[in-house]
Amino acid sequence: MKHLFLSGSLVKLLVVLLFSATMVSCKKDSTTTPVMPGTITAQVSAGSNFTLLKSAVVKAGLATTLDGTGPFTVFAPTDDAFTASGVTSSVIGSLPADQLKAILLYHTLGAKVMAADVPAGPNAKVVTAGGDSVFVTKNSGGVFVNGVNVVTADIAASNGVIHAISKVLFPPAGNIVEVASADTTFSFLVAAVVKASSGSTNVAAILSGGSILTVFAPTNNAFRAAGFATIDAVKAANANTLTSILTYHVIPGRIFSSDLTNGAQPATANGGKVTIGLSGSSATVKGNTNTSASNIIAANIMAKNGVIHVIDQVLLP
The missing domain is CATH 2.30.180.10 (FAS1 domain)
Incomplete structure (x- = not known):
């Protein structure tokens, strides 16, 4: 019987080739398609700290709007922000839909504004989706809108961006x-x-x-x-x-x-x-x-x- 003997160099070459092929195969197997973020409505609905905002959006009839193409920027009060502002679930339930809509549109811009895009210095005037104005500021303390701080910035959405804030913003009721x-x-x-x-x-x-x-x-x-x-x-x-x-x-x-x-x-x-x-x-x-x-x-x-x-x-x- 004949025996086939491989030289040491040839054995090393085969090992390298097999290792390389295995790594390429692993890379192909581990490649996944990036998951795109949902719309602003979807992100708010999925957020565990936006339950009161979700209720307000639904009652105000804005879920479809914030599911649209946008782009939008939403200053989104967290559940703690609603509570700190005295806006509980029962208050949301008692407010007329039109009043809720006006409040929520006061939190919404008809453009995508990332935190890095907020001008340095005090109180840059920005027109909201409801036609009123809010004033955004970026300083050493962070990003603020009408003096209210952004607690989590740049929450991605497919049709814009969300900035979580610590208080509810109320449109001016007069002079x-x-x-x-x-x-x-x-x-x-x-x-x-x-x-x-x-x-x-x-x-x-x-x-x-x-x-x-x-x-x-x-x-x-x-x-x-x-x-x-x-x-x-x-x-x-x-x-x-x-x-x-x-x-x-x-x-x-x-x-x-x-x-x-x-x-x-x-x-x-x-x-x-x-x-x-x-x-x-x-x-x-x-x-x-x-x-x-x-x-x-x-x-x-x-x-x-x-x-x-x-x-x-x-x-x-």
């Missing part, structure tokens, strides 16, 4: 005076504006005019703590004294909470200055003769001519 008048929390403030406007300065006209303003708005309890026990006490106060106090709560320009910096002293409409304090997620504002700083207890309430921040003390010049 600063109209927004304050619609909220019973500000009954004393509105009475003070009316009384002040009977003096030498029409404060109501300033707050409802065309100038863009930021207002630190004291609550009713803040007025009571400042010595105005009742609305009648506000109405009995000197008009010009009230004007001096009220215009001390007004800063020219639109300043969201994301624009505030610790130790800043912005000039107010009456020529004085207030002092901003930041500590973690808390913000304060202190008047010149206040013994302690006022807490900003609610921020970034939109008005057509500016923004309102709610405070728990009256600021004293």
Whole structure:
């Protein structure tokens, strides 16, 4: 019987060829087609932290729209964002579909805007799908829309992009005076504006005019703590004294909470200055003769001519 002997070099060559063929075969077997993301509607429906948003989208009749070709950008409130904004499942159920639609379109842009495309600097104006405007900012703290932070950016969708946000955005319901008048929390403030406007300065006209303003708005309890026990006490106060106090709560320009910096002293409409304090997620504002700083207890309430921040003390010049 004849025996076939292979040289050492030939054996090595065969081993290399067999190994190479195996690797090529494995690569072919492991190659898969990339899974494309779903539409914005599909991504929201699949997201475990977007259950309230999904309910709102369905009730508002926007599921088909956000399933369309787009492109869209959606600032998507998480379930925690809805809860933090007081919009529970029962609230969504009680709101008319048209009102929900207006709110959701205020979160939607008719273009794809990635986080990297947000302009650096404060408050670039962007028109929403509902025709209103939101203001986007990118700074060292992240990306913000109307002062509300983006908690997860650039969630891919086949027809645009989703940015998860920490609060629900509400379209402006009117100018600063109209927004304050619609909220019973500000009954004393509105009475003070009316009384002040009977003096030498029409404060109501300033707050409802065309100038863009930021207002630190004291609550009713803040007025009571400042010595105005009742609305009648506000109405009995000197008009010009009230004007001096009220215009001390007004800063020219639109300043969201994301624009505030610790130790800043912005000039107010009456020529004085207030002092901003930041500590973690808390913000304060202190008047010149206040013994302690006022807490900003609610921020970034939109008005057509500016923004309102709610405070728990009256600021004293």
